[in-house]
Amino acid sequence: MDDVTAAALSKIPIFNGLEPDVLDKIASHAHQNTYKKGKILFIHGDIAEHYYIVKSGHVKLFRETLDGTQTVIDVLSENDIFGHSLLFEDNRYPSSAEIAQTGVIISLPLSDLREEMYKNNDIAVNLLRAITLQLNHKDRELEHRFTQSATQRIGCFLLRQALKDKTGRPVITLPYDKMLLAARLGMQPETFSRALSRLKKKTGMKIEGACIHLDTLDRLSTYTCSSCSVKFPCKDLINKS
Amino acid sequence: MDDVTAAALSKIPIFNGLEPDVLDKIASHAHQNTYKKGKILFIHGDIAEHYYIVKSGHVKLFRETLDGTQTVIDVLSENDIFGHSLLFEDNRYPSSAEIAQTGVIISLPLSDLREEMYKNNDIAVNLLRAITLQLNHKDRELEHRFTQSATQRIGCFLLRQALKDKTGRPVITLPYDKMLLAARLGMQPETFSRALSRLKKKTGMKIEGACIHLDTLDRLSTYTCSSCSVKFPCKDLINKS
Numbered sequence: 001m002d003d004v005t006a007a008a009l010s011k012i013p014i015f016n017g018l019e020p021d022v023l024d025k026i027a028s029h030a031h032q033n034t035y036k037k038g039k040i041l042f043i044h045g046d047i048a049e050h051y052y053i054v055k056s057g058h059v060k061l062f063r064e065t066l067d068g069t070q071t072v073i074d075v076l077s078e079n080d081i082f083g084h085s086l087l088f089e090d091n092r093y094p095s096s097a098e099i100a101q102t103g104v105i106i107s108l109p110l111s112d113l114r115e116e117m118y119k120n121n122d123i124a125v126n127l128l129r130a131i132t133l134q135l136n137h138k139d140r141e142l143e144h145r146f147t148q149s150a151t152q153r154i155g156c157f158l159l160r161q162a163l164k165d166k167t168g169r170p171v172i173t174l175p176y177d178k179m180l181l182a183a184r185l186g187m188q189p190e191t192f193s194r195a196l197s198r199l200k201k202k203t204g205m206k207i208e209g210a211c212i213h214l215d216t217l218d219r220l221s222t223y224t225c226s227s228c229s230v231k232f233p234c235k236d237l238i239n240k241s
Numbered sequence: 242m243d244d245v246t247a248a249a250l251s252k253i254p255i256f257n258g259l260e261p262d263v264l265d266k267i268a269s270h271a272h273q274n275t276y277k278k279g280k281i282l283f284i285h286g287d288i289a290e291h292y293y294i295v296k297s298g299h300v301k302l303f304r305e306t307l308d309g310t311q312t313v314i315d316v317l318s319e320n321d322i323f324g325h326s327l328l329f330e331d332n333r334y335p336s337s338a339e340i341a342q343t344g345v346i347i348s349l350p351l352s353d354l355r356e357e358m359y360k361n362n363d364i365a366v367n368l369l370r371a372i373t374l375q376l377n378h379k380d381r382e383l384e385h386r387f388t389q390s391a392t393q394r395i396g397c398f399l400l401r402q403a404l405k406d407k408t409g410r411p412v413i414t415l416p417y418d419k420m421l422l423a424a425r426l427g428m429q430p431e432t433f434s435r436a437l438s439r440l441k442k443k444t445g446m447k448i449e450g451a452c453i454h455l456d457t458l459d460r461l462s463t464y465t466c467s468s469c470s471v472k473f474p475c476k477d478l479i480n481k482s
Contacts, residue, residue, distance in 0.1 A: 044470060063384055063470035071387045071470070073380055085373045090476055094377055117366060124365035125358060131372050132326045136335055138379035139314055143304055145386045146312045146427040186387040229285060229304035229312070235331060 004030035004106050012053055012081060014126045022120060025112075032106045041097040041105070042083075048091040050107045051083035057103015058176050060183075061095045072183040075100060077175055085131055087114050100180055136236065140228075145186065148227045150195035151202065153185050155224030162217060163237040170214040177210075199223075245271035245347050253294055253322060255367045263361060266353075273347045282338040282346070283324075289332040291348045292324035298344015299417050301424075302336045313424040316341060318416055326372055328355050341421055377477070381469075386427065389468045391436035392443065394426050396465030403458060404478040411455040418451075440464075 006023035009015045009030065015023060032055060035041070041052065044063055052059070054076050061073040061082060073095050076082055082097065091110065099105070116123045144153055162172045174181060182192035199205065203219045205212050214220060221232040247264035250256045250271065256264060273296060276282070282293065285304055293300070295317050302314040302323060314336050317323055323338065332351065340346070357364045385394055403413045415422060423433035440446065444460045446453050455461060462473040 065384075065388045065468050065470050066472070067467045069388050069468065071384045073384065085376055088370050088373060094380060095470075117369070118362065121359065121362045121365055124362055124369060128358070128365060128369050128372065129329050131369065131376060132329060135326055135372055135376050135379065138376065138383065139335060142379065142382060142386070142427075143306075143312045143314065145383070147306045147310050186383075226308045227306050227310065229306050229336075231307070 001031045001033055003027075004032050008055075008106075009053075012079060014081060014084060014123065014130050016126055018120070018122055018126075022116070022123075026108065026116070029112050030106055030108045032104055034102070034104050035099045036102050037099055039099040041099070042093050044093055044096045046093050048083060048086040048093050048110055051081065051086070051110050051113060052097070052108070053106040054078055054080045054082075055104040055106055057099060057105070058101040058180075059103075059105070060098045060100040060180065062098065062183075063095045070183075071186070072180070075176060075180060075184045081130070083110065084113065084127065085134075086110060087117060087127075101176060133236070140230070143229060144227075147229075148224075150185075150187055150191050151198045152224045152227050153187075154192070154195055154199055155203070155220055156228065157181070157185060158212060159217065159221055159224060159232060160234060160237060163233055170217050170220075172212040172214070174210040174212070242272045242274055244268075245273050249296075249347075250294075253320060255322060255325060255364070255371050257367055259361075259363055259367075263357070263364075267349065267357070270353055271347055271349045273345055275343070275345050276340040277343045278340055280340040282340070283334050285334055285337045287334050289324060289327040289334050289351055292322065292327070292351055292354060293338070293349070294347040295319055295321045295323075296345040296347055298340060298346070299342040299421075300344075300346070301339045301341040301421065303339065303424075304336045311424075312427070313421070316417060316421060316425045322371070324351065325354065325368065326375075327351060328358060328368075342417060374477070381471070384470060385468075388470075389465075391426075391428055391432050392439045393465045393468050394428075395433070395436055395440055396444070396461055397469065398422070398426060399453060400458060400462055400465060400473060401475060401478060404474055411458050413453040413455070415451040415453070 004027050006020065006027040009023055009027050056078055059076040059082065063071050063073060117127060144156060148156065158172050161175065162170060165173065178192065179189060182189050200207065202223050203214065205214045225232045245268050247261065247268040250264055250268050297319055300317040304312050304314060358368060385397060389397065399413050402416065403411060406414065419433065420430060423430050441448065443464050444455065446455045466473045
């Protein structure tokens with residue numbers, strides 16, 4: 001278990017613009033650990049005592065239904081934060097968290113965040129901004145479950161990945177393996193395979209391992225975004241740059 | 242257009258516990274109108290200048306994809322609030338809003354809320370609580386789209402309605418018509434009809450117009466909640482009472 005510096009925390013959006021003494025205090029209670037793939041950080045229903053920041057690797061958030069089906073709620077990557085919304089009554093984790101790819105995770109006490117949120121309005125407003133953004137993403141995802149085909153949902157994931165990568169070339173790198181990606185998109189592995197084959201035919205893309213090559217993004221965006229209420233390129237990713 | 246009293250606003254969760262002078266100021270810029278079914282309050286992409294509270298009737302929030310499919314994001318009822326999450330940059334409405342059942346709507350300027358959020362920590366924390374709750378609901382909805390059948394999704398809606406009604410008897414009143422309910426649950430009307438028939442057979446419930454009669458909620462909850470990660474009764478509704 002290692003200590004965390006205030007400088008490392010200042011890159012995380014919910015700590016943006018905080019005074020150095022506030023950042024120092026938060027950092028003094030933060031710890032980072034390297035966790036191996038498969039490690040469970042917490043289980044759905046556990047009392048929520050910490051929130052977490054992904055420094056490297058990937059974290060899978062999932063739930064299991066009473067009859068044993070697993071749903072992947074999200075897969076988190078570098079600088080993503082989770083558990084920070086558990087600030088109020090009945091603060092039990094609403095999902096389980098598992099390390100999906102070995103990496104470094106920072107953990108911080110929720111009691112500190114709760115205390116600071118009431119004392120320091122900058123933190124309350126930063127949290128509000130972060131959680132509002134998450135809410136908008138969930139709305140878009142729910143819309144897509146209704147309007148997009150499995151093939152288009154994969155296309156949407158790839159287009160958003162291309163915007164995040166900002167390589168300027170239409171080469172898209174899958175951030176994690178296809179099994180996990182299928183689960184993240186709410187698909188059975190067979191559905192995912194069939195849909196990916198269809199997407200190759202529709203767009204002329206070539207897949208080499210984790211790399212996807214396209215001549216341009218035009219065919220992919222025309223095919224995918226016709227069933228979305230937002231025009232490509234998505235503003236939330238463009239504004240980030 | 243009528244004025245709104247501070248007392249009327251104080252019942253809305255995001256205004257809970259505010260000082261009387263803050264409530265008076267907010268109320269002084271609030272207006273209420275009676276709108277007829279079909280009236281459009283705003284269109285997806287419009288610049289967001291107001292947020293709204295439903296005093297009576299129902300409001301449908303929806304999006305239209307570029308190829309013309311409509312997705313219902315939510316249907317709001319008495320004391321529900323919407324548009325309050327548009328506090329940050331690029332504040333354009335992420336969906337359209339239409340009056341689904343004639344009623345009274347209170348409108349308030351977002352610029353006031355934004356100003357107060359930076360000045361008044363009570364409002365920032367109240368907003369955070371409200372938006373966190375919404376986020377948890379979306380996560381559960383996304384889970385259900387993956388794990389529950391159409392029949393179970395209707396069952397879940399009915400069980401949650403029974404908890405909200407708190408009549409103590411397993412008589413559930415549909416809050417709005419079946420066409421709108423089908424759209425709210427992301428189903429085609431035919432899928433909804435078939436799924437509802439299946440639910441009647443599975444649970445022995447009787448439907449008379451908008452009223453659903455059951456001997457107990459046990460059969461309905463056993464059938465529905467087996468494909469959910471949360472045990473019946475749902476805590477978020479129990480804690481409200």
